[in-house]
Amino acid sequence: MPGHHEQNQNALQRKRAFSTPRRQSPWGTTRYFFLLCCATAFLTACATRPPANGFDHPVTHALPVTEITPLHSALAPLAAAHPGQSGFRVLSSGTDALQMRIALARAATKTLDMQYYIANEDTTGKLLLGAALYAADHGVRVRMLVDDLNFKDIDRVMAGLNSHDNIEIRVFNPFGSAQEGMFERTTNLFTQIGNFTRRMHNKAMIADNQLAIVGGRNLADEYFSASETLQFRDLDVLAAGPITADISASFDDYWNSSIAYPLRVLNQQKFDPKELDQTRDDLRQHWRSNADPYNAKPLNATPLASQITSEQLGLVWAPAEFKADLPEKIEHPSPDYVSPPMQRLRELTRDARQDFLIISPYFVPHDAGVKAAGELTHRGVRIVVLTNSLAATDAVAVQAGYSPYRVPLLQQGVELYEFKPRQETPPAGIAGSGSRASLHAKTYVIDHKILVIGSMNLDPRSANLNTELALVIHSPQLADQIARIFAHATSPEQSYRVTLADEAQLAYLRSIGAPLSPLVWADVENGMRRTYIFDPQAGLYRNLLTGLFSLLPVNAEL
Numbered sequence: 001m002p003g004h005h006e007q008n009q010n011a012l013q014r015k016r017a018f019s020t021p022r023r024q025s026p027w028g029t030t031r032y033f034f035l036l037c038c039a040t041a042f043l044t045a046c047a048t049r050p051p052a053n054g055f056d057h058p059v060t061h062a063l064p065v066t067e068i069t070p071l072h073s074a075l076a077p078l079a080a081a082h083p084g085q086s087g088f089r090v091l092s093s094g095t096d097a098l099q100m101r102i103a104l105a106r107a108a109t110k111t112l113d114m115q116y117y118i119a120n121e122d123t124t125g126k127l128l129l130g131a132a133l134y135a136a137d138h139g140v141r142v143r144m145l146v147d148d149l150n151f152k153d154i155d156r157v158m159a160g161l162n163s164h165d166n167i168e169i170r171v172f173n174p175f176g177s178a179q180e181g182m183f184e185r186t187t188n189l190f191t192q193i194g195n196f197t198r199r200m201h202n203k204a205m206i207a208d209n210q211l212a213i214v215g216g217r218n219l220a221d222e223y224f225s226a227s228e229t230l231q232f233r234d235l236d237v238l239a240a241g242p243i244t245a246d247i248s249a250s251f252d253d254y255w256n257s258s259i260a261y262p263l264r265v266l267n268q269q270k271f272d273p274k275e276l277d278q279t280r281d282d283l284r285q286h287w288r289s290n291a292d293p294y295n296a297k298p299l300n301a302t303p304l305a306s307q308i309t310s311e312q313l314g315l316v317w318a319p320a321e322f323k324a325d326l327p328e329k330i331e332h333p334s335p336d337y338v339s340p341p342m343q344r345l346r347e348l349t350r351d352a353r354q355d356f357l358i359i360s361p362y363f364v365p366h367d368a369g370v371k372a373a374g375e376l377t378h379r380g381v382r383i384v385v386l387t388n389s390l391a392a393t394d395a396v397a398v399q400a401g402y403s404p405y406r407v408p409l410l411q412q413g414v415e416l417y418e419f420k421p422r423q424e425t426p427p428a429g430i431a432g433s434g435s436r437a438s439l440h441a442k443t444y445v446i447d448h449k450i451l452v453i454g455s456m457n458l459d460p461r462s463a464n465l466n467t468e469l470a471l472v473i474h475s476p477q478l479a480d481q482i483a484r485i486f487a488h489a490t491s492p493e494q495s496y497r498v499t500l501a502d503e504a505q506l507a508y509l510r511s512i513g514a515p516l517s518p519l520v521w522a523d524v525e526n527g528m529r530r531t532y533i534f535d536p537q538a539g540l541y542r543n544l545l546t547g548l549f550s551l552l553p554v555n556a557e558l
Contacts, residue, residue: 051258052170055265059256060143062248063111063209071107071210074308078315079241086241087315088473090481094225095295097217097236098124101205102296105131107304108207113251114144115204117455118218121155123286124226125219127296129157130283136166137280144169145255147200160279162263163271169263172200172254173330198330200254201455201466204247211304212239212247214471215453216442223440226294230394232440233419233489235359235482237453237471240308240315246322250469257327318475325467341456341470342463346372348446348472355382357445357486361419361438363387364401364459370408377413385409386490388439389418389521390546391537398459400549403535406498407518416498417490420523421537439489443482451479492524496536509533 065072078087091097105112105128112135119125136142146169162169206212215236217223222230239247254260291297307313323341349356349372356376363385365373373383393399410416419439444452454470456462473479489495501509501520509516517533524530535543 052261055262057262061252062113062206065209065245067110067208069109069208069210070305071208071308074305075210075240078308078317082317084319085317086239086243086320087317088320088475088478089238089314089316090478091213091215091236091238092485094223094231094234097234098224098294098296099298100213100238101128102131103304104205104207104211104213105135107211108135108140110140110208112140112142113206113248115202115251115254116219117147117199117201117203118220119144119146119158120220121157122221123290124221124224124294126157126283126286127290127294128219129161130287132167133161133164133280133283136164140166142167143255145172145251145260147172148175157279157283159263159267160271160276163276170255170260171263171266172257173198173259174261174266197465198333199466200330201462202254202324202469203455204251204469206244206248206251209248210240210244212244213237214239214247214469216440216455229436231437233437235441235443235453239471243320243322243471250322250324254327257331259327259331316475316477318473318478320474321472322469323472324469327467329467339463339468341454341468344472345444345452345470348450348452349376352376352381352446354447355384357483358383358385358458359439359441359443359486360385360458361388361393361440361442362395362398362457362459364398365405365409366460369458370405370412373409373414374412382415384415384417384490386417386419386439386486386495389420389496389538390535390542392419392421392436392438394438396542396545397549400546403546404550407500410498410500417495418498418521419489419495422494445479445483445486448479448483449476450474451482492522496521496523
């Protein structure tokens with residue numbers, strides 16, 4: 001199955017809200033640090049940042065859908081032939097996802113909008129930033145919105161691009177800024193914890209308000225089969241036609257929000273035209289050196305507009321809905337807020353008749369989720385969950401939130417699979433012998449007729465803290481395509497099947513004096529069936545961490 005690793009920014013973003021105790025040094029130092037932060041808290045508690053619209057923060061909007069562009073001209077006949085529908089193509093591999101993003105940047109002639117939780121300046125990140133610069137140099141207006149970019153110092157490539165006349169970068173709900181030191185930013189953890197834990201998790205890229213990519217991938221090597229250490233198995237979808245306007249409208253809501261800050265407000269570095277020229281030269285050289293080894297170029301041979309006109313893009317046309325949280329979920333938190341993507345998924349599953357397939361790498365159902373699952377299984381609906389194993393996850397704290405619900409879920413008749421940390425062979429040009437695989441897709445299939453795909457996990461964080469988005473596609477063809485991917489991903493070679501221990505297994509454990517485990521994990525490796533009574537391949541360290549996190553009062557943050 002094509003796909004928040006301890007070294008990965010995604011894990012860091014998810015763990016910041018609840019993992020500080022794990023990083024603390026011995027208790028004497030910790031007490032000193034805590035007292036020091038408390039002593040400064042009253043000095044900083046009132047020092048809140050003015051709203052973003054208090055700065056030079058022009059309100060801008062997506063390109064009108066009627067604007068004539070090559071993409072508009074290519075899509076118009078197809079849209080007219082499928083009234084009330086939009087076109088879709090699943091991007092199931094990291095290579096496909098990278099190529100399509102490059103192609104979108106090259107195809108844009110008027111506007112290019114990008115909204116991401118993480119945007120790294122690594123190998124593939126620079127390829128994508130280079131493609132955005134190419135678009136800007138050809139007159140395209142580029143808007144890039146990134147969550148929490150300023151937790152660390154601003155990298156010079158992105159800050160340099162922000163000095164381009166056609167590029168603007170904004171940071172959503174920033175935590176600290178580049179001119180603040182680590183002490184000030186750490187103090188913010190205590191004085192602004194409510195803001196800190198709420199993040200913009202949306203992921204979208206839109207060209208000329210005609211084509212968009214939505215799904216689980218951020219902009220970093222591990223999402224595009226390009227990391228030496230971690231390969232995220234993820235899913236995106238390319239969307240074309242009327243639904244794109246809804247995605248753009250959501251982007252505009254966030255872009256014009258009072259907590260979307262211009263990067264130049266947060267970053268005090270100054271750039272002159274010569275430095276932008278140097279950035280351009282560096283990105284061009286990076287492209288020449290890395291586009292082929294990292295498989296970024298194949299789609300550029302034929303422009304997307306030409307592929308659409310000749311119907312080579314493989315679009316499947318179907319009715320669809322786009323659901324997204326409002327920025328107010330973070331701007332003005334309320335216990336009465338109901339997440340539109342989560343609410344729509346609940347409505348669709350309540351109407352399920354056959355099965356409900358769940359791919360959620362961070363899965364914390366809580367008692368309400370277990371109860372809802374039981375109501376479905378008791379009326380004959382098959383529920384199958386694929387999530388990360390403890391050995392594969394990049395967020396051990398989330399695993400601690402999930403693990404207590406395995407037995408109750410199984411008792412309700414839910415089928416449970418946990419993705420294995422398989423070693424992946426990196427593409428040509430990448431050093432190292434292999435990368436660990438981890439599940440990252442957020443995808444749901446109802447009755448093999450409806451596909452829900454986006455940024456939303458089935459956990460309290462997605463429901464209550466982060467903002468999320470999701471496409472609901474009413475297409476048996478696409479739903480069946482994802483169901484086939486799901487079947488492969490849950491095969492015993494790819495995932496552990498988790499079941500309740502039966503009486504024979506418990507009797508065997510008693511006979512050898514082993515601990516009585518209520519769960520059994522089973523898989524197949526090299527043609528041999530294997531069983532385990534503890535989280536397989538996780539090791540002592542991860543098991544100890546899981547136990548530690550299970551003792552902390554952080555369930556609402558998971």
